[in-house]
Amino acid sequence: MKKQEHIQTQLYQDSKNQQLFEEAQKFGFDYLTTVFDRTVFPTEKALADLKHFQETMPTSPTAANEVIRLLNTYGAPATVATLGARYFGFVSGSAVPAGLAAKSLATFWDQAPAMHVLSPIGSTLETVVESWLKELFNLPNNTVAGFVSGTSMANFCGLAAARYRQLSKLGWDMNANGIFDAPKLRIVTGKHAHSTILKSITLLGFGKNNTEWIDVDDQGRIRPDLIPELDDSSILILQAGNVNSGSFDNFESICEKARKAGAWIHIDGAFGLWAGAVEKLSYLTKGIEHANSWAVDGHKTLNTPYDSGILLCSDEEALRSALHMSGSYIVTSEQRDGMFYTPEMSRRARIIELWATIKNLGRQGIDEMVYGMFQRALQFSNELSKIKGFTILNEVVFNQVLLQCETDDITQKTMKGVQELRECWVGGSIWGGKKVIRISVCSWATTAEDVSRSVRSFEKALLEAQQQPVA
Ligand SMILES: *Cc1c(COP(=O)(O)O)cnc(C)c1O
Numbered sequence: 001m002k003k004q005e006h007i008q009t010q011l012y013q014d015s016k017n018q019q020l021f022e023e024a025q026k027f028g029f030d031y032l033t034t035v036f037d038r039t040v041f042p043t044e045k046a047l048a049d050l051k052h053f054q055e056t057m058p059t060s061p062t063a064a065n066e067v068i069r070l071l072n073t074y075g076a077p078a079t080v081a082t083l084g085a086r087y088f089g090f091v092s093g094s095a096v097p098a099g100l101a102a103k104s105l106a107t108f109w110d111q112a113p114a115m116h117v118l119s120p121i122g123s124t125l126e127t128v129v130e131s132w133l134k135e136l137f138n139l140p141n142n143t144v145a146g147f148v149s150g151t152s153m154a155n156f157c158g159l160a161a162a163r164y165r166q167l168s169k170l171g172w173d174m175n176a177n178g179i180f181d182a183p184k185l186r187i188v189t190g191k192h193a194h195s196t197i198l199k200s201i202t203l204l205g206f207g208k209n210n211t212e213w214i215d216v217d218d219q220g221r222i223r224p225d226l227i228p229e230l231d232d233s234s235i236l237i238l239q240a241g242n243v244n245s246g247s248f249d250n251f252e253s254i255c256e257k258a259r260k261a262g263a264w265i266h267i268d269g270a271f272g273l274w275a276g277a278v279e280k281l282s283y284l285t286k287g288i289e290h291a292n293s294w295a296v297d298g299h300k301t302l303n304t305p306y307d308s309g310i311l312l313c314s315d316e317e318a319l320r321s322a323l324h325m326s327g328s329y330i331v332t333s334e335q336r337d338g339m340f341y342t343p344e345m346s347r348r349a350r351i352i353e354l355w356a357t358i359k360n361l362g363r364q365g366i367d368e369m370v371y372g373m374f375q376r377a378l379q380f381s382n383e384l385s386k387i388k389g390f391t392i393l394n395e396v397v398f399n400q401v402l403l404q405c406e407t408d409d410i411t412q413k414t415m416k417g418v419q420e421l422r423e424c425w426v427g428g429s430i431w432g433g434k435k436v437i438r439i440s441v442c443s444w445a446t447t448a449e450d451v452s453r454s455v456r457s458f459e460k461a462l463l464e465a466q467q468q469p470v471a
Contacts, residue, residue, distance in 0.1 A: 241272020
């Protein structure tokens with residue numbers, strides 16, 4: 001690009017440059033077709049090549065096709081193949097092709113569904129998906145949905161609504177008067193609550209030390225017998241899907257009673273809420289309908305592309321008041337104005353790929369896909385427990401498997417070994433005070449053969465770890 005060229009002229013030329021967009025799309029499609037076979041974690045060379053991005057702020061423009069080529073040449077190989085079939089770290093989720101394609105199309109639309117008038121398509125799809133989710137999870141009819149970036153934000157929104165409602169029941173207008181002289185609320189949750197619950201607790205001004213942390217059982221479920229008497233000042237936070245063991249709190253024995261006592265119940269169901277959409281697994285979420293708010297991700301179990309979380313709340317007034325300082329006054333508009341249900345005003349129309357994914361799979365497809373993750377997790381557990389030196393620590397009720405070796409040292413080395421083999425990827429955690437390897441099955445693409453291939457890699461890493469001298 002010549003220095004004296006005006007940027008606007010150049011940008012107009014780029015916007016008519018079909019080859020630029022075709023090339024970007026081709027690179028994307030090449031990636032998708034190879035991601036299932038490549039090393040799951042980037043090679044050493046790919047990591048070293050990231051040096052090509054290390055430069056000071058560029059003074060002059062770089063041609064658009066050169067920008068895209070840089071990304072393809074040095075960016076793509078340094079990605080982690082979370083999209084593939086053998087990534088079992090965290091709870092990450094792949095993306096179904098229709099969702100990727102919809103996102104790619106919607107990139108060109110560049111919609112912001114803050115208001116209906118700003119994006120009729122965004123507003124319509126949000127309304128439609130809201131009703132689908134209510135049906136899938138069997139939630140109360142008055143439930144509304146906010147489409148946010150992930151469960152971190154969904155937890156935050158649900159607990160902000162809880163704070164607004166519980167304080168208003170105690171005669172305190174949170175929006176007008178703030179938190180400093182407010183009546184004290186009681187935050188009650190299990191000791192295994194996800195770290196993003198802790199984040200919300202601190203962001204909302206409740207404080208970690210003011211929280212009542214309840215003991216959990218050997219699967220990480222909150223112990224119902226230890227939950228104290230609750231009342232109008234209480235917020236009870238439960239979990240559908242323990243991030244390590246995959247276990248579910250006993251909603252049936254907890255929720256109805258807590259609700260009657262006046263507590264607000266929030267359920268963090270980032271990946272686990274989807275069990276409710278699977279016929280043979282829906283026993284796990286029985287009783288969640290008595291809660292007031294639910295947080296769930298699209299980008300984990302459902303396999304939408306990243307940046308898709310949902311807050312569901314059966315108290316619309318509390319949610320809108322908490323997020324938009326509109327007091328108890330509800331602005332009734334005929335159509336959905338998405339910004340009333342999210343912290344942001346402008347945000348991208350992530351609903352498009354969420355809609356596309358659900359439309360593509362249908363109820364049957366979701367049932368089959370999610371149940372398949374459970375079956376693959378069971379397969380992992382069965383095959384690994386046959387290998388001497390491995391012990392499975394959890395009841396595999398959903399998609400998580402916790403694996404332990406004879407000593408912390410061997411567990412750690414085995415995990416590192418699996419990571420270095422790059423056939424699959426798993427992370428670690430602590431369970432019952434000891435190191436464990438966490439396996440999370442959450443990709444539509446994982447086949448029985450992928451599981452067996454990964455198990456062979458575990459076996460190899462274990463043998464090598466056993467032969468290494470103790471650190
Ligand atoms: C992943 C996860 C979260 C956080 O969700 P993000 O989508 O990463 O923001 C919260 N709770 C649980 C149980 C999770 O697994």
